[in-house]
Amino acid sequence: xxxxxxAQRLRPQTLGEVCGQQHLLAQGSVFRECLENGHLPNMIFxxxxxxxxxxxxxxxxxxxxxxxxxxxGTSASTGDIKEILASTDTLDASGGxxxxxxxxxxxxxxxxxxxxxxxxxxxxTLIASTTENPxxxxxxxxxxxxxxxxxxxxxxxxxxxGLQRALQKIQQLDGVRLAVSPEVxxxxxxxVGGDMRKALGCLEFAAGAAAPDENGLRTLTAEMVRQVAQxxxxxxxxxxxxxxxxxxxxxxxxRGSDPDAAVxxxxxxxxxxxxxxxxxxxxxxAAEDVGLAYxxxxxxxxxxxxxxxxxxLPEARLPLADAAILLATAPKSNSGxxxxxxxxxxxxxxxSFPVPRQLQxxxxxxxxxxxxxxNYLYPHNYPDxxxxxxxxxxxxxxTCYYEWGENKTEQAAKAYWNKIKNRQ
Numbered sequence: 167x168x169x170x171x172x173a174q175r176l177r178p179q180t181l182g183e184v185c186g187q188q189h190l191l192a193q194g195s196v197f198r199e200c201l202e203n204g205h206l207p208n209m210i211f212x213x214x215x216x217x218x219x220x221x222x223x224x225x226x227x228x229x230x231x232x233x234x235x236x237x238x239g240t241s242a243s244t245g246d247i248k249e250i251l252a253s254t255d256t257l258d259a260s261g262g263x264x265x266x267x268x269x270x271x272x273x274x275x276x277x278x279x280x281x282x283x284x285x286x287x288x289x290x291t292l293i294a295s296t297t298e299n300p301x302x303x304x305x306x307x308x309x310x311x312x313x314x315x316x317x318x319x320x321x322x323x324x325x326x327x328g329l330q331r332a333l334q335k336i337q338q339l340d341g342v343r344l345a346v347s348p349e350v351x352x353x354x355x356x357x358v359g360g361d362m363r364k365a366l367g368c369l370e371f372a373a374g375a376a377a378p379d380e381n382g383l384r385t386l387t388a389e390m391v392r393q394v395a396q397x398x399x400x401x402x403x404x405x406x407x408x409x410x411x412x413x414x415x416x417x418x419x420x421r422g423s424d425p426d427a428a429v430x431x432x433x434x435x436x437x438x439x440x441x442x443x444x445x446x447x448x449x450x451x452a453a454e455d456v457g458l459a460y461x462x463x464x465x466x467x468x469x470x471x472x473x474x475x476x477x478x479l480p481e482a483r484l485p486l487a488d489a490a491i492l493l494a495t496a497p498k499s500n501s502g503x504x505x506x507x508x509x510x511x512x513x514x515x516x517x518s519f520p521v522p523r524q525l526q527x528x529x530x531x532x533x534x535x536x537x538x539x540x541n542y543l544y545p546h547n548y549p550d551x552x553x554x555x556x557x558x559x560x561x562x563x564x565t566c567y568y569e570w571g572e573n574k575t576e577q578a579a580k581a582y583w584n585k586i587k588n589r590q
Contacts, residue, residue, distance in 0.1 A: 171366075171367065171370070172332065172336070172366045172367065172369065172370040173216075173362070173363045173366040173367060175335075175339065176331070176332050176335050176366065177221055177224070178221055178225065179225065179228075180225060181198065181201075181222070181225055183331075184218050184221060184222060184225075185218070185320060185324045185325070185327050185328040185362060186217065186218065186318070186320040186321065186324035186362075187217070187218055187222070187317055187318065187320075189318070190222075190315055190317070191222075197315060201226060201229075206226060206230055206232075206264070206291055206293075207291075207312075207313055208285055208291060208292045208293075208311055208312040208313070209292070209293050209294070209312055209313050209314075209315060210270070210293075210294045210295070210296065210300050210304065210309070210312045210313070210314045210315070211223060211293070211294070211295040211296070211315055211317055212295075212296055212297075212298075212299065212300050212314055212315070212316050212317065213297070213316055213317030213318060213319075214297055214317075214319055214360065214361065214408075215297055215361055215363065216320075216358075216360075216361030216362045216363035216364055216365075217317045217318065217319060217320055217360065217361070217362065218317060218320075218362070219295040219317050220268060220295060222317075223266050223293045223295060224266070226293065227264055227266055227293070230264055230291075231262075232262040232263055232264040232291060233253070233262070233263050233264065234264050234266065235250045235253075235263065235264070235265050235266070236265075236266045236267075236268070237250070237265065237266070237267050237268070238267075238268045238269055239267060239268065239269035239270050239271060239272035239273045240269050240272050242267070242273065242277070244276070244277055244280065247277060247280050247281065248280070250263065250265060250290075251280070251281075251284055251290065254284060254289040254290060262288070262289065262290070262291060263284075263289065263290045263291070264290075264291045264293065265281075265290055265291070265292050265293070266293050266294075266295075267292060267293070267294040267295070268294075268295050269295070269296060269297070270294040270295065270296050270300075270303075270304060271296045271297075271298040271300070271303035271304065275305050278304065278305040278308050279305060279307070279308070281308060282307055282308060282311070285308070285311050285312075286311065292312065294312070300314055301314075318360075319359065319360025319361070320360045320361070320362055321360070322352065322355040322356045323355070324360075324362075325354075325355035325358060325360070325362060325365045326348075326351050326352055326355040328362050328365065328366070329351050329354065329355060329365055329366070329369055330351065332366055332369055333346060333369075336369075336370075336373065342373065342384060343378075343381075343382055343383045343384065344373055344376075344383075344384050344385075344386065345383055345384065345385040345386070346385075346386045349388070350386055350387065350388050350391055353388055353391050353392070353395075354368060354369065354391045354395055357391070357392075357395035358395060364395075368391070368394045368395045369386075371394045372386050372390045372391060372394050373386065375390060375394075376390065409438070409440065409443070412431050412434050412435050412438075413435065413443055413447050415427070415431045416428060416431040416432055416435065416444075416447055416451075416490070417447060417450070417451050417455070419431055419494065420451050420455060420490060420493045420494045421451070421455045421498065423494055423495065423498065424494060425490070425491045425494035425495055428490040428491065428493070428494040429487055429490055429491065432444060432483075432486060432487060432490045433483065433487075436479060436480075436482070436483050436486070439479070441474065441475070441478070441479055441482055444474075444486055445471040445474055445475060445486070448467050448470070448471060448486065448489050448490060448493065449464075449467060449468065449471060451467075451493050452464045452466075452467040452468075452489075452493060453502065453503075454500060454502075454503045455493070455498055455499075455500060455503075456493055456496045456497070456498055456499065457498075457499045457500060457501065457502045457503065457571075458499050458501055458502055458571060458573075458575060458576050458579075459496065459497035459498055459499035459571055459573035459574075459575055459576065460496045460497055460573075460575065461575065463492060463493060463496055466489070466492060467489045467492070467493065469485075470485040470486060470488055470489035471485075471486070471489070473485040474486050497573045497574070497575075498573070499571035499572075499573050499575075499576060500571075501568060501569055501570065501571040501576060502568075504568075504569065505567045505568040505569075506567075508567045509567050512562075512565075517561070517562065519559030519560065519561045519562060520559060520560075521559065522556050522557065522558075522559060522560065523541070524541050524542040524543070524555065524556070525542065525557065542555075543555045549589070550586045550589070552586050552587065554587075
C-alpha cells in the first residue's frame with residue numbers, strides 16, 4: 167500500500183472519520199440511525215467526485231456479514247453481473263450478497279434490468295454511486311427499488327479538516343516532517359472545488375516536491391500550492407450535470423438582474439472551453455428574459471456573439487461579458503415568451519383552424535362560396551395605417567395571447583395603439 171495514492175491510504179474507516187456530508191452522517195440523522203440499526207437498504211449515492219460516496223459505501227460494506235462484490239460501470243460486462251448473481255446460491259454467500267456498483271450510469275438499460283429480480287427478492291443488496299443525476303441515467307424500475315441520497319461538494323472547512331488529518335498521518339506513516347501554515351492549507355482547501363481526493367493529491371504532490379532543509383523539514387509554501395492546484399476547482403464537462411447547472415445559473419442570474427453572478431457563470435462556462443453554449447444561451451436570454459422591454463438587446467447581443475465567434479477564445483470573453491452585463495442590467499419582460507408559449511399549447515391541443523378568407527393567399531372563390539371576393543382591408547390605405555379587421559380564425563376571435571409588459575417600452579406601445587384603435 168506504500169505506493170497507493172494518498173487518498174486511498176488515508177481513506178476513513180468509520181463514518182465518524184468522514185469529512186462533511188453532515189446532512190447524512192450527523193448523529194441522530196435518519197440515514198445514520200438506519201445504518202447503525204443494522205438495516206442496509208438498496209441505495210444510490212449521487213454527487214460529484216471526491217466527496218465520500220465510495221468511502222461511505224466501503225465502510226457500510228465492512229459492517230455487514232454479506233459477501234461483498236465490487237464492480238465499476240465503466241468496465242463491468244453483462245457476464246460480470248451474471249457471475250455475481252449466480253453466486254447467490256452458493257454457501258459462501260449464505261448471508262446474502264452486497265454489490266457495490268460504482269459509476270452505475272455507464273451500465274446500459276439491459277445490464278441495469280438484469281439486477282431487478284435479485285434486488286426485488288432481497289438476495290442482493292445494491293449500493294450504487296454516480297456522478298450524474300440518477301433520475302436521468304438510471305432505469306426507472308431500478309430507481310424505484312432504491313433510495314437516492316445526494317452527496318454535496320465539501321466546504322473549504324471540510325477540506326481543511328481532512329488536510330490536517332492527512333498531514334498527521336503522512337508524518338506517522340512515512341516518517342516525513344512537514345511544515346504547512348494554516349493559511350496555505352486554507353488556500354489549498356479553497357482551490358479544489360470541494361473535492362477531497364483532489365486536495366489530497368495536490369498535498370501529496372507538493373509534499374513530494376518540497377526539498378528538506380538541513381534538519382529534514384519540508385516546508386510547503388503558498389506558491390507551491392498554487393502551482394499544483396491551478397484550475398483544480400474547475401468541475402465542468404460539456405456533457406454532464408455541471409454543464410447544465412452552469413448554463414442554468416447563467417440564465418437565472420441574468421433574469422434576476424445580478425451582473426456579478428452572470429459574469430461568474432459565463433467565465434466558468436468559457437474556462438471549460440464551451441464557447442458555443444455560452445453564445446446560444448445569451449441569444450436565448452435576450453429574447454426570452456429581456457425581450458420587448460429593451461428590443462435592441464437582441465441585435466446588440468447578436469453582434470457580441472458574432473464578434474466572439476470570429477475572435478475565438480480567449481478574446482471572445484470580452485464581447486460576451488459585455489452582452490451578459492447588458493442583459494443583466496436591462497429591464498426585463500417575458501411577454502413575448504408567454505405569448506408564443508400560449509399559442510403553442512393551443513395548437514398542440516388541436517386548436518388549429520382555417521385562416522380567415524380575407525387573409526388567405528388566393529383570389530378565386532369556388533362556385534359554392536357563400537361570400538365572393540377576398541374583402542381584405544389594406545391597413546396602409548387608412549388613417550394611422552390601421553383598420554379594424556378580423557385576423558384570428560373564427561373559433562379564436564377574442565382570444566388574448568399577448569399581455570402588455572409593465573416596462574416603459576411596452577407601456578408606450580400600448581398607449582399608442584389604444585389611442586389609434588379607439589379613434590374608430
